[in-house]
Amino acid sequence: MVFIFRDVVRKTGCRKLKRKIAALTVAFMFMFSSSAYAVDINIDDTNVEFCGHTGIPFIDSNNRTQVPLRITMESLGAEVDWNQETQTVVVKKDDVMVEVPIGKYYIIKNGQQIPNDTIAIIRGSKTFIPIRAVLEAFGTEVGWKNETQTVTIDSQSFHGSDGRIPSVVVCLKSHPGDFTITTAENYPGNILALKIEKLNEDDMVSIHTDAVKAKEKVYKYGDYFIALLPIDLYAAIGDHDLTVTFNQGKDDEYNITRTFVIKSKTFKTQYLVVSESLNQSNRNDEANKEFVEVVKPARTISEPKKLWEGEFIMAASGRLTTDFAQIRYVNNEISSSRHSGIDLAAPSGTAVLAPNNGNVTLAAPGLLSTGNTIVIDHGMGLFTSYYHLNTMNVRAGDAVSKGDVIGTVGSTGFSTGPHLHYAVSIYNTYVNPHQPIAGIID
Incomplete structure (x- = not known):
């Protein structure tokens, strides 16, 4: 899958940087949609660096190079203004003023309209201009290296009698x-x-x-x-x-x-029938209050570092009976929330394993809703939780390693039979336990 990133920058300090800069450093690479692709800009044999927030140059559908307006023109010493009423970019250098209206196949130099074969556009909140047309209006020599997809700019021809200006790196320092x-x-x-x-x-x-x-x-x-x-x-x-x-x-x-x-994903619906005595004794205001006061606090403070290593293993061997985020009806009444994890049916006493390294933040017996309950912090806000356990082999504060037996499958709390309810969460927001964790930040 390819993500199409549309970059936007909103600079709230120093609106006009009126700096005279002839070159920036470090090349860039970026991905665009199939109708546009990345291109390098080279000033006096030095590639310009465009950070993500500045916008990235690209070839448009008319096969013309579009560049982010402000950083390009101000880096060459020009003044850049914006006429909101006419949706026009105004670029000034010495006695030359070039107006670039958005969406029009022309530019205006000192009041004279010059036809152009492509248009300036606004992508996100940044304005992109056809670089050759604008710079040539200032008398600048603009070249093209097809083998490297590079636009070349001679700053001497832009500055004229001003001469060349020393290179200054601004992208990484200012942003x-x-x-x-x-x-x-x-x-x-x-x-x-x-x-x-x-x-x-x-x-x-x-x-x-x-x-x-x-x-x-x-x-x-x-x-x-x-x-x-x-x-x-x-x-x-x-x-x-x-x-x-x-x-x-x-x-x-x-x-x-x-x-x-x-992307779209379909979640199943489950209809569960339980005895009224179980429903009334384990799914009530008291059970909800207990969960909020006991379980949720165990998932509010996390180690500020990554404790896990590699992929998470499955916490227990068993048959999947209820999947993550299923819509559940209990005795024909819809639950107020989606199913928070996965249910794995297994014989009572089946080993429950720590899926990865972490610290135990809760080992609470006999909770009304979740029964014997364990919570493990894996760092950076990533937690795993284990409900309805028969036995618990750890205590709050224990460090566990991947594969350690932390307890056994049971049927405590609101449960219709022996199973492990296994949940993964970012703090107290449940997430898909099937999602591979290894590699998402490495």
Whole structure:
């Protein structure tokens, strides 16, 4: 699967950078849709670096190179303005003014209209301009290297008598952050994983997407920062924007937005019939209150580091009787929430294993709803939970390793027979236990 990322930047500090810069450094690579592909920009034999938040140059459907307007023109020393009323970009350098109206097959140089074979566009909130047409209006020499898909720009021809200007790296210094979505496929109820690059550890980061309702947390991991986000079970299928805001409320605040796709998934419906005595004694306000006061707090504080290693193993051998997120009716009444994990039917006394390394945060006996209950923290907000156990071999505070026997299958609490209810969650938001964990952040 290929994600189509649409990058957006909203700079809230220093709107006009009127810097004279002849080159930026470090090449880039990026993926676009089938109608556009990445291209390099080279000024005086130095590749320009376009970070994710600046926008990435591409070849449009008219086979013309489109570049992010502001960083390109300001890096060459031009002034850039925007006329909201006419939807026109205004670029000024010395006695030359070039107007580039959005969506029009022409540009205007000092009042004279010049036909063009492609148009300027707005992608996200960034404006892209046809680089050759605009620069040639300033008398700039623009070349093309087909073998490397590179536009070449001679800054001397742009600056004229000003002469060449020393190279200055600005992209990484003025906008240190960037992020990528590392999960390959995203479905309702899955984990959405982000890898975030920051220049300084004290830079603030916040994350927003309408596909995630839970509060996000960001963790240091090697040279990056990691966020594991639980996609809402009721998230709409299709494209969703995800915005990472760096240094919110500060002068250097800026946003990067990318679009990811949530794919369709069908969840089954289960009809369960239980005795009224079991239903009334284990599915009531008292049981709900107990769960909120005992189980949920065990999933609110997590080790700020990755404790797990590699893939998670299955916690028990058994027959799948109820899957994750199934819609459940109990005695013909729909449950208020989807099924939070998977139910594995197995003989009482079957070993229950720790699926990976972690720390036990709860080992509570005799809860009304979940019976004998264990919760394990695997770090970075990732938890696993085990309900209806017969016996428990661990206590809160114990460290466990992958494959350790932590208890046995039972039928305690609200249960119609011996089984393990196994759940995976990001803090207290349940996620798909079938989703492979290994590799989502590595």
